[in-house]
Amino acid sequence: MGTMVAMSEDRRAEGQPDQSPWDMASGAFTAWRAGDASAVDELVAAMTPVLWHVVRAYGHDRQSAEDVIQATWLGFVRRHETIDDPQAVASWLITSARRGAAAHARTARRTSPVQDEVLHAVLPDADSAEQVAVLDDEASRLWRAVASVDERCRRLLRVVAFLDRPDYRSLSRDLDMPVGSIGPTRARCLAKVRTALAEAGGR
Amino acid sequence: MTDPDAALLDELRDMWAAHDPPPVGLAATMVAAVATADLDHEWEMLVLVRDSVDQPAAPVRGLASARMLLFTAAEGWSLDAELDDGQVRGQLLDFDGDMGSVEVTLETPAGATWTTRLDEVGFFAIRGQPTGLFRFTVRHAGTVASSRWVEA
Structure with missing residues (x-):
């Protein structure tokens, strides 16, 4: 009995891992609006990791990604009153972060249209070979497979992987794909990853 | 999928x-x-420091049906409000600026608003009582201070 009590206390202390960040976000947002000033901290803590992956999907370096995420939160502070439905807060934040990331990418291209930028955009956005080498075999195969697919696929998959309910209309605008093609495109992108895994002898 | x-x-x-x-x-x-x-922004928060629903019923006769709220702003002034019988009455306390320039607004998340000005000693009255969530916003000399949403 004692163990069970301790376990349930641990789960609370870890921020209820059973609850998705999107559910935590809407709960915290509702509490914040109802007057619980500290609930906004919970909202920021729950959604910042999700926003990180969404912004990094656009190939930004770590510093730029942090800047885009901070701008997203400052925009949220200014405009949160426009969010009518607390359930929509996560998707509002993700959409805002995606737009910030896309705008930042356009600015970066305008300011330094050099060959390095082009290369950066088509290369996997993250780790060096040394870092990949320390991943275990399976993770490393998956990482290489994802790195081998085209940039649009990689971006779409990473954004979709961290979405709760994909908002295809705004996603299609940001990724420059017709709304109707996102579902099939996602399936094709996943198929490409699977093929790359098979070619590497993974599965 | x-x-x-x-x-x-x-x-x-x-x-x-x-x-x-x-x-x-x-x-x-x-x-x-x-x-x-939140602090940098022109929106200063009115912090709710007392809400009579959290306290035992007021012993003063005549206030039995009223709800009392007290907010303070970082600038040092505070807003006292009484919700009773379809009317919100209140007073801005410890306010140094021009009382005539102050606007008090009661708002609901759905966008309904009631706005009024203060009399020369800082009293205001708004006809209308919100149901559900509401908050107060006080505007003066280009600054805006809003309370968090409060449940009616």
Whole structure:
């Protein structure tokens, strides 16, 4: 009995891992609006990791990604009153972060249209070979497979992987794909990853 | 989405989460940024310091049906409000500026608003009583202070 009590206390202390960040976000947002000033901290803590992956999907370096995420939160502070439905807060934040990331990418291209930028955009956005080498075999195969697919696929998959309910209309605008093609495109992108895994002898 | 697709997408999410995690301290930095933005922003908060629904019924005759709220602003003044019988009456206390320039607004999340000005000693009265959530906003000399939403 004692163990069970301790376990349930641990789960609370870890921020209820059973609850998705999107559910935590809407709960915290509702509490914040109802007057619980500290609930906004919970909202920021729950959604910042999700926003990180969404912004990094656009190939930004770590510093730029942090800047885009901070701008997203400052925009949220200014405009949160426009969010009518607390359930929509996560998707509002993700959409805002995606737009910030896309705008930042356009600015970066305008300011330094050099060959390095082009290369950066088509290369996997993250780790060096040394870092990949320390991943275990399976993770490393998956990482290489994802790195081998085209940039649009990689971006779409990473954004979709961290979405709760994909908002295809705004996603299609940001990724420059017709709304109707996102579902099939996602399936094709996943198929490409699977093929790359098979070619590497993974599965 | 087919099950194998969902499973692969889950694996990809775990991979990104494990191998390109947010920097340590990023969430704390953002929490601080939001807290500071609240202060930097022209919107100052009216902090609710007393709500009579959280307290025993007032012993004073005539206030039995009224709800009393007291907010303070960082600038030092406070807003006292009494909700009773379809009317909100109140007073701005310890306010140094020009009382005539102050506007008090009662708002609901749906966008309904009631706005009024203060008399020369800081009293105001608004006909209309919100149901559900509401808040007070006080405007003067280009600054705006809003309370958090309060349940009626």
